[in-house]
Amino acid sequence: MPVNLELKLKVISHREIINKLNSINALFKKTLYQKDIYYSFPNGLLKLRVEGKNSFLIKYLRDEKGKRFSKYEILNLKGKQPENYLSEIFTVDAIVQKKRKLYSYNNTRIHLDEVKSLGKFIELETLVVKNRQLAQNEFREVIKLLDLNLADQIRTSYKNLILK
Numbered sequence: 001m002p003v004n005l006e007l008k009l010k011v012i013s014h015r016e017i018i019n020k021l022n023s024i025n026a027l028f029k030k031t032l033y034q035k036d037i038y039y040s041f042p043n044g045l046l047k048l049r050v051e052g053k054n055s056f057l058i059k060y061l062r063d064e065k066g067k068r069f070s071k072y073e074i075l076n077l078k079g080k081q082p083e084n085y086l087s088e089i090f091t092v093d094a095i096v097q098k099k100r101k102l103y104s105y106n107n108t109r110i111h112l113d114e115v116k117s118l119g120k121f122i123e124l125e126t127l128v129v130k131n132r133q134l135a136q137n138e139f140r141e142v143i144k145l146l147d148l149n150l151a152d153q154i155r156t157s158y159k160n161l162i163l164k
Contacts, residue, residue, distance in 0.1 A: 039090035
């Protein structure tokens with residue numbers, strides 16, 4: 001099961017962050033429009049992510065209090081109506097809609113999110129490739145390069161923010 005290290009911060013604007021991303025030569029990948037349907041799941045998070053015609057079922061096992069390492073699995077779903085199909089099996093807890101600008105820097109994915117009803121956020125996801133220590137080193141490097149304030153981090157999912 002893949003593992004990554006995560007950080008989420010609420011921001012007023014993405015403009016300054018984009019300037020910093022450009023200055024460190026982070027690679028802009030694409031803009032995504034995502035709908036995440038979160039289902040009741042007792043052992044972590046389970047969500048269906050819909051991006052255009054693509055659907056993915058994502059299971060997270062996340063450390064909410066510590067360093068925010070997450071184990072996750074992604075299933076690529078085929079079929080005409082995976083949202084309807086899964087909603088007949090699972091209880092829907094929340095729906096999150098967002099526009100996401102995706103950047104990458106080495107093994108770190110940087111998401112600039114505009115979340116409906118919540119506002120603007122930045123998320124970092126540093127993939128653990130060789131070991132956790134190397135991932136933590138890169139994670140800290142990106143935080144420093146982007147001048148992010150860890151005191152402002154949000155240690156919960158968009159699902160929980162929507163449910164508040």
